[in-house]
Amino acid sequence: MPRSNRPRRAASGKAPAGRAAAGKHAAGPAPELDLERARTGIARRESAPDGEWMVRSISASRAGKTYICPGCFTAVTPGTAHLVVWSEDHIFGAAAGLAERRHWHSNCWTSRTYRYR
Numbered sequence: 576m577p578r579s580n581r582p583r584r585a586a587s588g589k590a591p592a593g594r595a596a597a598g599k600h601a602a603g604p605a606p607e608l609d610l611e612r613a614r615t616g617i618a619r620r621e622s623a624p625d626g627e628w629m630v631r632s633i634s635a636s637r638a639g640k641t642y643i644c645p646g647c648f649t650a651v652t653p654g655t656a657h658l659v660v661w662s663e664d665h666i667f668g669a670a671a672g673l674a675e676r677r678h679w680h681s682n683c684w685t686s687r688t689y690r691y692r
Contacts, residue, residue, distance in 0.1 A: 620663060627663035629672075630684070632656070646683025658684050 618631040635656040642651040651657045658679045665672030679687075 629661050629663050631659045633659055633678075642678035644680045644683050645677050646679055646687055651678050651680060657681060660684060
């Protein structure tokens with residue numbers, strides 16, 4: 576005989592503890608998801624003739640410091656969306672590649688790949 580998927584009731588006939596409020600929102604509606612914030616924390620792998628690279632997008636709202644872009648040697652100012660790039664196949668290991676990460680303008684990074692075509 577197949578088993579039932581319904582939860583068992585306690586001997587007193589009441590629902591088990593913790594199940595009484597199931598399905599109800601005690602704290603109100605769920606907060607709206609911020610998809611841009613969720614996407615920015617994920618690094619993606621890119622291959623190029625000079626090696627494997629990990630690339631992470633930084634949104635304008637999360638960019639809080641000034642960096643120098645190695646592609647154009649100008650400042651990546653706070654409030655500017657950009658990319659953080661590090662070598663995945665660094666000669667001294669992945670930790671050394673991460674320690675030598677650089678902040679690039681998005682256009683500088685994409686135009687960098689065209690040099691190899």
